[in-house]
Amino acid sequence: MIDGNTIAQIQRKKVTTGIIGEQITEWQNVDTISGYLDLATGDSKYTAQNVKTQESTHIFIAEYKHIDITAQDGRLVINNQPYDIMYIDDVMGLHQHYEIYLKYVDGDKNVSDV
Numbered sequence: 001m002i003d004g005n006t007i008a009q010i011q012r013k014k015v016t017t018g019i020i021g022e023q024i025t026e027w028q029n030v031d032t033i034s035g036y037l038d039l040a041t042g043d044s045k046y047t048a049q050n051v052k053t054q055e056s057t058h059i060f061i062a063e064y065k066h067i068d069i070t071a072q073d074g075r076l077v078i079n080n081q082p083y084d085i086m087y088i089d090d091v092m093g094l095h096q097h098y099e100i101y102l103k104y105v106d107g108d109k110n111v112s113d114v
Helices: none
Strands: 006-017 023-046 052-063 074-078 081-090 097-105
Touching: 006 052, 023 074, 023 097, 052 081
Parallel strands: none
Antiparallel strands: 006 023, 006 074, 023 052, 052 097, 074 081, 081 097
8 A cells, every 4th residue: 555645636737718719728626646756857957048947757656546637638736836747657557556757847837726
């Protein structure tokens, strides 16, 4: 059993069209999951505007439970920081645990819905 020391909020992206035809992206809370977050790779670099940002990839290991999101429409929010889901791996299809591969880009996302 994987209890974990980290709680992640699972969010799904909802895109609607505004009055003037613009696309509005909102993040809706779907569920929570507990597990362990570990750094895989990390780097910092400067953008074209000479702003230093952090980019890192992580793995979140959690007990299996049905989650209704995909890498295309979901993200995890951990400690009020958004992580893009790159891949959700139900290891060997055994439904025992997940390895969720994440990407974090500092300052890249708004977490106003958390």
